[in-house]
Amino acid sequence: MAEVLGLRERKKQRTRDVISRAAITLFLRDGYDQVSVAQVAEAAEVSKMTVFNYFPAKEDLVLHQSRDHFEETARIVRDRGPDQTPLGALRAHFLTGLAEHDAGTGLCDDEDYLAFQRMVQSTQNLRLGLSEQLWRSEESLAAAFAEAIEVPPSDVVARVAARQVLVSQQTLVGDNLNLILLGKRPAEIYDDAVAAAKATFALLGRGMSSCGLDD
Structure with missing residues (x-):
């Protein structure tokens, strides 16, 4: 059971990293204020709700x-x-x-x-x-x-x-x-x-x- 939880946590970490990297790439290219959370979700290939599940506020995408x-x-x-x-x-x-x-x-x-x-x-x-x-x-x-x-x-x-x-x-x-x-x-x-x-x-x-x- 502990191994399953470990795999699940690693998967969540990978998803978190993918979203954050996609966000920072967009922010650096287009400007933080010009990029929406919806655009981040699209770039990371996840739903907007998934982004907010991992990052409650937009600034968390960077501060992570x-x-x-x-x-x-x-x-x-x-x-x-x-x-x-x-x-x-x-x-x-x-x-x-x-x-x-x-x-x-x-x-x-x-x-x-x-x-x-x-x-x-x-x-x-x-x-x-x-x-x-x-x-x-x-x-x-x-x-x-x-x-x-x-x-x-x-x-x-x-x-x-x-x-x-x-x-x-x-x-x-x-x-x-x-x-x-x-x-x-x-x-x-x-x-x-x-x-x-x-x-x-x-x-x-x-x-x-x-x-x-x-x-």
Whole structure:
């Protein structure tokens, strides 16, 4: 029975991915506001009702692609090595991402990624949706921090620390992305991006060492 449920879930995931990819292809080609849900359904070869069953709101068709990214910080904290602090694990992951020109750091000039970012930045509903996802990410990271220092999930220290980390990372990502959108190549700004990340995490570390989230 468990295997049948697993197959069913994988099928649902494939359908979800097909619909989302069809939607983003249309949005990037014709513009988010110019494409209807009916057009997405036709491109994905499903009914309009099926689209809404998987994506209750039009913006979910886009934000589905970034949902896992916003849960990533909590996973990094929970999966950290035995000798890593929670903040140390986040620091190492971000610096590795910079070295690999990962999209999650903004230091990426892949054309599909940049087109996606331009679409999001120019569409109010998508910007608001990302803000909501960031809020959910803050809750998840606060819970992971709380587990790490053995306090309740509602603890103010865990919640404030999570917000500081996420706002700081979003600032770093935004700065990198803005330079890339202006035509800079990742290699051109890599050293400055690393220096900014190290300075930012050092500042965070000075505040978080007292509560057990860093050395």
